[in-house]
Amino acid sequence: MNALVGGRIANLTRVQLEGMIGERRPVIVDIGAGDGKFAYRLAADRPDAFCIGIDANQDNLLKQSKRVRRKPTRGGKDNILYLVSRVQEITDELQSIADEVFVNLPWGELLHGIVVPKPELLSSIRRICMPGAPLRLSLYHQTAGAPTPLVLADLPELTPAYLDSVVMPGLEQSGFQVTDVCRVGSEEIRQIGTTWARKLAQNQLAEAVQIEATATRPLQRQTGDTPPSPSGKNLAGTHSASYTFKCSGHPNIRGTHHKTVEFTRDNEITGRATCVLGVAADFSLADLQNIVGNVTVEIAVGDSSETFHATVNPAYGDSERMIFRKSRLPTEQTFAVDLDKPASQFTRSFIRSLSDPDASIMVTVKQK
Ligand SMILES: C[S@@+](CC[C@H](N)C(=O)[O-])C[C@H]1O[C@@H](n2cnc3c(N)ncnc32)[C@H](O)[C@@H]1O
Structure with missing residues (x-):
């Protein structure tokens, strides 16, 4: 510019x-x-x-x-x-x-x-x-x-x-x-x-x-939508007020990144993926694209949960990765910007529970 x-x-x-x-x-x-x-x-x-x-x-x-x-x-x-x-x-x-x-x-x-x-x-x-x-x-x-x-x-x-x-x-x-x-x-x-x-x-x-x-909500996108996932739960119909998807823990989850949080559909990550807080995520791009504006995200594993807030990027269009950023860099992989709690700010005991490969992690994105 x-x-x-x-x-x-x-x-x-x-x-x-x-x-x-x-x-x-x-x-x-x-x-x-x-x-x-x-x-x-x-x-x-x-x-x-x-x-x-x-x-x-x-x-x-x-x-x-x-x-x-x-x-x-x-x-x-x-x-x-x-x-x-x-x-x-x-x-x-x-x-x-x-x-x-x-x-x-x-x-x-x-x-x-x-x-x-x-x-x-x-x-x-x-x-x-x-x-x-x-x-x-x-x-x-x-x-x-x-x-x-x-x-x-x-x-x-x-x-x-x-x-x-x-x-x-x-x-x-x-x-x-x-x-x-x-x-x-x-x-x-x-x-x-x-x-x-x-x-x-x-x-x-x-x-x-x-x-x-x-x-208001973004204009209709032309990107190739993926079909809604069977386990992603869309609680309020197409224009969802709340959307829940599941992912798994992984031994390489470190949660030390100072600027981002990420969920990925990949089953495997290396120790360098320090922002990833869940793998094998079953979110659907089509469902996520129905969410707009400010969101509260809750990550729940076992009896504990932690939340953060961010603002949805209307240009989000990646069916494999869902990135939350502190900055406003609106890349296609960026689901939301203005993140108020990057991976490094989650409690260490919570991050340890996400690093259990058997952990079943529920992520709920609630539109405000
Ligand atoms: C009447 S002036 C108003 C300037 C200022 N907002 C004010 O109230 O004093 C209109 C301005 O619009 C700018 N402008 C016209 N077409 C534009 C465009 N397509 N993109 C950006 N600026 C444009 C002009 O260069 C001009 O400075």
Whole structure:
């Protein structure tokens, strides 16, 4: 991805981005960030958060991007990153990175893609969101008597009927659930707080439409599903609230990995598989793909059990391995990210019981 570092573009990998974000949460993404000041202010107000401002136009972002590189006493910040890209060109590199997304007063193809609507553009916004992430959109709307900005000239008017019959269904078909729509006047536009909001609010007749939506379950996947396993128990039908599968212990289970937990369908592992907590797992990819959002996972063996939490990666698609990661690296094998308890944090007595080759281990994944 094209990061704007000071005044120049540097290629940044997902792993490097993960390193920059570290433990900071939430990750807030501003799409069509313009001059980047809104993202900068978020980063300044919320030092625990990490902010990413994305804009197609490098020149717009230059000033703020140089500012964040200064010393902290002169406005420098290390919890913000600017990316130069059309949002449609961001593919998997930002997948599920965002806990919260803003699109403030877009124009050009960004506005068209939302208003017309264009599934490629909306799904690229959806891909950036974690399931459950709020999307806050504000769309400038021309009003009778007010001059029409050129960028809006050939767009349909955002009437309530058009919003209901075209814009909202477009968002919903791309994996968002709309939770609120309201029409606002110049004072509320000013309160959006961006540079364009201030400019537009100077016109007393200005109106905008604010839409709040939530990223819902992932779009239907095309990967080859495996048939449901006979022993995996899907407690609540297809859209399971809870799913249980079985696996076996193994003498090479060490449980010392500091970043991940894994269950594998393989019968054998070597001592290097330090994240594996169960082998010969009988989970089914099709059943796991029905689970979305935040999950609690319980591993039970004999009379003892331990639990952990994580957030499902919508891109999961591996029928052999089920990996939980502390980071947000959304590889195909990663079932869930934001893991709060890697293998090394399980009690050692519990890990010893998993290393018994006769142990029968039940794993229950509960959707919150
Ligand atoms: C009217 S400005 C709004 C900027 C800022 N959000 C604000 O409110 O001040 C719209 C921005 O959207 C950006 N933009 C347009 N199409 C885009 C796309 N496909 N992907 C990313 N940014 C885009 C433009 O470069 C421009 O900076």
